[in-house]
Amino acid sequence: MATCKLLPYVCPKWAQQLHHVPKYQIKLANPGTPIHKWSLPGVPSKFEVSIKRDDMTGSTLSGNKVRKLEFLMADAVARKCGHVITCGGVQSNHCRATAVAARQLHLHPHLLLRTDTQDPAEIGVEGNLFLDRLCSAEIYVVPKKCPYETELKPRMEKLANILKEKTGEDVYLVPVGGSNSVGLFGYITVFEEMISQGLFDQFDDVVFACGSGGTAAGLAISNHLTGSHIKCHAIIVCDDKAYFTDHINQTLCDVGLDTVHCQDILDIIEGHKGRGYGLSTEDELEFIMKVSQQTGIMLDPVYSGKAARGLVEELCNNPDRFQGNRILFIHTGGVFGMYDGRLNSVVKAETKGLVRKWPTLNSFPD
Numbered sequence: 084m085a086t087c088k089l090l091p092y093v094c095p096k097w098a099q100q101l102h103h104v105p106k107y108q109i110k111l112a113n114p115g116t117p118i119h120k121w122s123l124p125g126v127p128s129k130f131e132v133s134i135k136r137d138d139m140t141g142s143t144l145s146g147n148k149v150r151k152l153e154f155l156m157a158d159a160v161a162r163k164c165g166h167v168i169t170c171g172g173v174q175s176n177h178c179r180a181t182a183v184a185a186r187q188l189h190l191h192p193h194l195l196l197r198t199d200t201q202d203p204a205e206i207g208v209e210g211n212l213f214l215d216r217l218c219s220a221e222i223y224v225v226p227k228k229c230p231y232e233t234e235l236k237p238r239m240e241k242l243a244n245i246l247k248e249k250t251g252e253d254v255y256l257v258p259v260g261g262s263n264s265v266g267l268f269g270y271i272t273v274f275e276e277m278i279s280q281g282l283f284d285q286f287d288d289v290v291f292a293c294g295s296g297g298t299a300a301g302l303a304i305s306n307h308l309t310g311s312h313i314k315c316h317a318i319i320v321c322d323d324k325a326y327f328t329d330h331i332n333q334t335l336c337d338v339g340l341d342t343v344h345c346q347d348i349l350d351i352i353e354g355h356k357g358r359g360y361g362l363s364t365e366d367e368l369e370f371i372m373k374v375s376q377q378t379g380i381m382l383d384p385v386y387s388g389k390a391a392r393g394l395v396e397e398l399c400n401n402p403d404r405f406q407g408n409r410i411l412f413i414h415t416g417g418v419f420g421m422y423d424g425r426l427n428s429v430v431k432a433e434t435k436g437l438v439r440k441w442p443t444l445n446s447f448p449d
């Protein structure tokens with residue numbers, strides 16, 4: 084549970100040259116998430132895969148988003164805001180984590196959620212939405228195709244003006260995915276944590292899902308600033324390589340690294356988003372089931388599932404893309420995305436024979 088306490092942020096020495104180093108952090112995540120070996124099915128034998136369990140940063144407040152929110156919410160509290168507004172897909176982990184963090188810090192959460200379902204009565208209570216609604220976030224249903232810069236951001240600004248006028252309280256805007264130069268420090272913190280966990284000695288490559296670019300930017304910038312020889316690979320689950328290259332180059336400029344280019348510090352991997360953002364294929368869902376059955380690690384269908392499957396495909400088809408054979412996959416969370424119903428039919432089919440009737444002590448099923 085967040086303590087609401089603004090702690091002075093102690094930036095790692097190697098990142099102190101960056102512009103806009105935050106002044107404060109609020110502890111929201113359980114840090115020091117474990118790293119362990121992972122027998123991910125389908126990995127060629129010459130590679131050894133480990134996993135960093137950043138899905139274990141918390142419970143309802145978990146995954147990679149909480150790392151960024153430690154800085155974004157601290158900024159909101161330091162500015163004495165009464166409301167926080169953010170946006171994302173209808174099953175956004177980022178929106179759910181923002182709503183939960185806001186309630187813990189006594190701020191009022193407002194979420195603009197993109198969906199095809201335009202009737203508010205029809206949006207449901209599954210997965211992340213269940214938690215959004217359980218903590219009574221104010222939800223504004225917006226068309227799924229709304230682009231961020233030209234549609235969502237202006238709506239968030241408009242809502243901020245309306246709230247300020249109505250309540251007199253200041254309003255904090257969190258960009259899509261929490262990916263700006265404030266949220267960036269979330270994964271700078273994680274990089275420092277991984278150094279203390281033996282990153283440089285034990286791994287050659289780090290691989291993770293990329294959805295709005297903040298995790299990728301934090302890790303790639305840290306890797307660059309520490310002069311490390313790790314190679315960072317971002318597996319994209321939406322948009323395209325050009326979009327993320329631009330976004331990360333912009334972040335590099337914002338923090339004063341204008342002579343550094345995204346393409347020199349990050350390998351952006353395309354080709355694994357399947358039918359598109361938030362959409363699943365049968366093969367992807369079966370992969371998630373197989374990984375759960377064989378390793379006990381649960382992957383979500385939107386981010387970690389596609390990234391882990393993409394990792395296996397790249398290791399099989401493009402092994403030279405990796406600079407060594409010791410791979411660290413960062414599990415970025417998304418557990419509540421597993422409860423949106425799409426995995427139900429695969430789970431039912433795969434476990435049909437495992438559910439048996441045992442009505443009395445002496446009638447043990449055959």
Ligand SMILES: Cc1ncc(COP(=O)(O)O)c(C=O)c1O
Nearest residue numbers: 176294295296298386415416417
């Ligand atoms: C579970 C999960 N993993 C990965 C990502 C991608 O992280 P980022 O938005 O920093 O690229 C997100 C959000 O977009 C997420 O919710």
